[in-house]
Amino acid sequence: MTTDAAARSAAWRVVLGLGVVSLAADMVYEGARSVTGPLLASLGVPMVVAGLVTGLGEAVALVLRLPFGARADRAGRYWPTTIAGYGLTAVGVPLLALTPVLASGGAAVACVLLLLERFGKAVRSPSKSVLLARAAEHVGMGRGFGVHKALDQVGAFVGPLLVAAVLATTGSLVPSLAVLAVPGALAMVLLLVMRRLAPDDEPPADELPHAAAGPRGWLAPARDLPREFWVFAAGAAAVGAGLATFAVISYHLVDDALLRPAAVPVVYAGAMAAAAVGALVVGALHDRLGPRVVLVVPLLVAAVPPLAFGATLPAVLVGVAVWGLAGGILDSTVKARVAELVQPGRRGTAYGWFAAVQGVAAVVGGGLAGALAADALGVLVAVVAGLQAVAFALLAGADRRVP
Secondary structure, eight states, X not given: XXXXXXXXXXXXXXXXXXXXXXXXXXXXXXXXXXXXXXXXXXXXXXXXXXXXXXXXXXXXXXXXXXXHHHHHHHHTOOHHHHHHHHHHHHHHTGGGGGGGGSXXXXXXXXXXXXXXXHHHHHHHHHHHHXXXXXXXXXXXXXXXXXXXXXXXXXXXXXXXXXXXXXXXXXXXXXXXXXXXXXXXXXXXXXXXXXXXXXXXXXXXXXXXXXXXXXXXXXXXXXHHSOHHHHHHHHXXXXXXXXXXXXXXXXXXXXXXXXXXXXXXXXXXHHHHHHHHHHHHHHHHHHHHHOGGGGGHHHHHHHHHHHHHTOSSHHHHHHHHXXXXXXXXXHHHHHHHHHHHHSOGGGHXXXXXXXXXXXXXXXXXXXXXXXXHTTTOHHHHHHHHHXXXXXXXXXXXXXXXXXX
């Protein structure tokens, strides 16, 4: 086997191994997310609060990647934070099973656990993305991140179906959430095996950044990250500001009696299947056609509100599929593009800053959908369309800046 072939083979082992880890972990948190709306509704949480909490959760998962990404870059070690982040999710999500039996305190505990799960995502994501980017350099950035995202979405497909099956059998959210402890434990075992197989997570010395510790080390983006990165990040943020959380969509499904709670996870699983297909196809197209393929995402996002918050079930189902497709394409292509725009020793920091910008947008998106979907759908449609026009212009501008 040639040196290049051996490097590609080793890279694929990392991509696929981390993909299987993500598959198991996604069964956990996507399984829970598929019933977050019905869970919060059953605990008496108002729709606008559900939107704000889930939007805040996305902000936590994104904004806090900034310090964790910079810290991982300074240390040059990415496995410890990857393992710690997955551990928070594996433990925190199954504890949601306790909230329906906690009487009046269940709503508050549920909100805290949902935020804890998103905090775990913030801890691990920059480091995991750096490990993936290193491997993907040998197999194609778009293809590597696309395959990983597709495996990730397989878990996001199976997890909601598992929850739906238990919910349909028992009629209770308690065992439906408790069963997620099993794939959580599996994810941790697989992750530890991967750590032993790929123990060296330190980049070459010339890739290590020389940022100072503390806030000054990660609050100087203009000095460390290129301008085209910020144009691209602004465009992705405009996309995110128009993308509702599934908790708000599923709240609409249940609150307007369009679907029984037990069927909601099945709908979510369908969205995750659409995301997997989008990630695979567009990941390969990214390597062939370049970053302009991401321009399809604003068009998809603009179509979501009039469909997903419609008055008929068929329209909502189409809207959910488009929502999943947009999310899958966005998540795989933006990570590949960030890796292309930023030097290797700064990727953890770049992923952190990129996520922080997206986090602010997530709060806006969750709040907009929660506040306007029920009583002012026309306003929501117009606002989201305007945001996506801005996003399209920025993403197109970023593409022109970098051939």
